[in-house]
Structure formats: structure tokens, C-alpha cells
Amino acid sequence: MTRDRGSVATEMVLLTPLMIIMLMFVVHAGRAGQGMNQLKHAADQGARSASLVAQARMGSVAQQAVILDLSTSGLSCVSPLVATNYERSSLSASVTVTVSCQTSNDGLSLLGANTVSMAASSTEVIDRYRAGG
Numbered sequence: 001m002t003r004d005r006g007s008v009a010t011e012m013v014l015l016t017p018l019m020i021i022m023l024m025f026v027v028h029a030g031r032a033g034q035g036m037n038q039l040k041h042a043a044d045q046g047a048r049s050a051s052l053v054a055q056a057r058m059g060s061v062a063q064q065a066v067i068l069d070l071s072t073s074g075l076s077c078v079s080p081l082v083a084t085n086y087e088r089s090s091l092s093a094s095v096t097v098t099v100s101c102q103t104s105n106d107g108l109s110l111l112g113a114n115t116v117s118m119a120a121s122s123t124e125v126i127d128r129y130r131a132g133g
Helices: 007-051 055-073
Strands: 081-088 093-104 116-125
Touching: 007 055, 007 081, 007 093, 055 081, 055 093, 055 116
Parallel strands: none
Antiparallel strands: 081 093, 093 116
């Protein structure tokens, strides 16, 4: 007759730290994926807003739309940078908004993940009837 008393407790003591680290990695990957989706949505909103105004106001309108969308979505961008690029061809015109920021991964210091740099861009065709173009 062998004595197996306490073997389950010993296994749990050994496996619990590994399971916690794996769970933290899943949380980290989920935050990065969700943050990228929110950043892409903010770029979409900025490009759409910029496409509805005159060229002189595109940069400021895009920046306001991006900041508003990021603040309502809950993404903690440390310093969002918004770049607006206007392009005109013989047939149409478009505006591209690129948003980049660094997000904080608070609570995941055990993994060594402090900040993540993300960037997303979106292009919209300019609505010539609304933008005065």
C-alpha cells in the first residue's frame, strides 16, 4: 500500500504559478487585440470626420474625433499622435488619418510588459458636396 496523501496539494503548489503566468499572458494578448481594434476604430472616426470638412480644418477635426473616440472607448493612450494626409488625384480626393500611441499594461508587470506601441490608419474618400470641394 503506497501513500499518495498530499500529492495533489504538492502538484497544485507547483502548477499554480505557471497557471497564473499563463492567465496573465492571455490577458495581455487580449488587451493588445482589443486596443488595436479600438485604435483602428478611432482612426476610422477621424478619417470620416476629416472627409466631411474643408481641407484647412481636416487636421484639427480629425484630432478631435480621434481623442473623443479614444476617451469614450476606454483605451488608455499615453500620448496619441494623429497625422492627417490629404491626397488629390484627377478623379477624386481622399484623406488618410494615422493614429499612434503607447498603451499601458498596468497589472502585468510580472510578465515584463510595460507599454505597447500601436498604430492604425484609415482612408476615406472626401465627400465633395459636404467638404466644399
